[in-house]
Amino acid sequence: MADDFERGGSPLYAGLAREHADDPLLAELAGDRRARWEFPLRLFGGVHYLALAGLAEHPWNRFPDVLREHRDWLARFVAEQPVQTNEVQRSWGMLPGFLIVGGGGMPLDLVELGPSAGLNLYWDRYRYRYAEHEWGPESAKLELAGAARRPPPAELFALRVEVRLRVGIDRRPVDVTTEHGARLLQAFVWADQEHRLERLRRAIAIVREEPPELLCGDFVELLPELLAGRDPEALTVVFDSTSLVYVPEPDVARVRAAIEEAGAHGPLAWVSYELPADAERPYASFSLEAQVWPGGERRVLARLDGHANWLEWVDEVAA
Ligand SMILES: C[S@@+](CC[C@H](N)C(=O)[O-])C[C@H]1O[C@@H](n2cnc3c(N)ncnc32)[C@H](O)[C@@H]1O
Known part of the structure; x- marks a missing residue:
């Protein structure tokens, strides 16, 4: 996935994916989900959602802390929220x-x-x-x-x-007339x-x-x-x-x-x-x-x- 993020033009996500690929906390958050390839997309989407909601400031500089602070919320988000995008381009x-x-x-x-x-x-x-x-x-x-x-x-x-x-x-x-809907779409943009x-x-x-x-x-x-x-x-x-x-x-x-x-x-x-x-x-x-x-x-x-x-x-x- 890090290579995909690189090719897709997100140095931020590529760097985080590489740095944390073996982090046991991430393994715990992923659980036994079958669609594992989607896991990084869901996790970064969840962290981005928290940032957009004003619940996690500068989350990318303190990524492991944010994962720990919001562990339960992120575990649920990752388990329940499929990637949802709408590309107007x-x-x-x-x-x-x-x-x-x-x-x-x-x-x-x-x-x-x-x-x-x-x-x-x-x-x-x-x-x-x-x-x-x-x-x-x-x-x-x-x-x-x-x-x-x-x-x-x-x-x-x-x-x-x-x-x-x-x-x-x-x-x-x-x-997108709701705050949640508008935020969700933005959250899945890298x-x-x-x-x-x-x-x-x-x-x-x-x-x-x-x-x-x-x-x-x-x-x-x-x-x-x-x-x-x-x-x-x-x-x-x-x-x-x-x-x-x-x-x-x-x-x-x-x-x-x-x-x-x-x-x-x-x-x-x-x-x-x-x-x-x-x-x-x-x-x-x-x-x-x-x-x-x-x-x-x-x-x-x-x-x-x-x-x-x-x-x-x-x-x-x-x-
Ligand atoms: C990758 S998104 C693309 C959204 C939009 N067309 C775009 O180009 O940005 C695919 C969308 O198709 C919907 N979808 C896929 N299969 C469907 C089906 N059988 N019936 C209704 N919606 C479906 C998904 O829920 C999702 O919103």
Whole structure:
């Protein structure tokens, strides 16, 4: 995990992970949890949570003391709280897909699978930069940029959209209108990655102005009914980012079947930003794909990394 933190750009967590790998107190906190690879993420998340709540000052300089002082609370946090993140930078990766499927003039109803707190349901409220291209309200309180290694076509950025509805389905939705929800999302951002924290805080402030509808449940089960009740006056755009990657293949097939079935009965679009099923993990590229019905042709629009720091436009028909 120390190497992962290093590669992921957190010298703080890499150093702590190395220094304390053999600490008996950490072994005690980990207990007999099976998902051991997640343990450092949960533990650092717990310590960061305490810091954000004002319960542990400068915890990283006195890490072993904080573990001892908050041993019971941290043991419970580590045992009960799975890693929960919501990366708003992924909107930068998905925007070209949204414009391709939704820039035709119809109002859009968004349905996100696995939205976490729903930050990416507000993609139309952010400002974007791709090389020399820009998109979105100039007054936006959050600007997203990345390395457009091969940028999307310029004409896309002239398209405008109107979003009418924002709905998400998540097993563990995060309500950022509460202090706990907002703090939890921040806690799982690595504490020395200030730019990510700042981006997250800005997105949370935007979502808090008009929170989305987040349904609590399994999207594999709930999606068909939601699509059956959609409004034909709008274009429903289903989307997902690093959500299907956690779902077993037979369930992914059920999601795909539900979308195709709905697409056969009326206009629909699907934008998906996931790791391709045949990708060699963990360092393969993700892909951005789009489909629009009627028709349903599957297009691979771009290759990108898991956090949408860069993208490379491809736009080819999927095999
Ligand atoms: C890694 S997070 C990604 C969140 C968000 N899409 C993003 O890009 O920041 C995956 C999310 O999918 C949700 N999830 C995974 N499988 C699910 C399922 N079958 N039904 C509902 N939610 C699911 C998890 O609860 C989690 O919030």
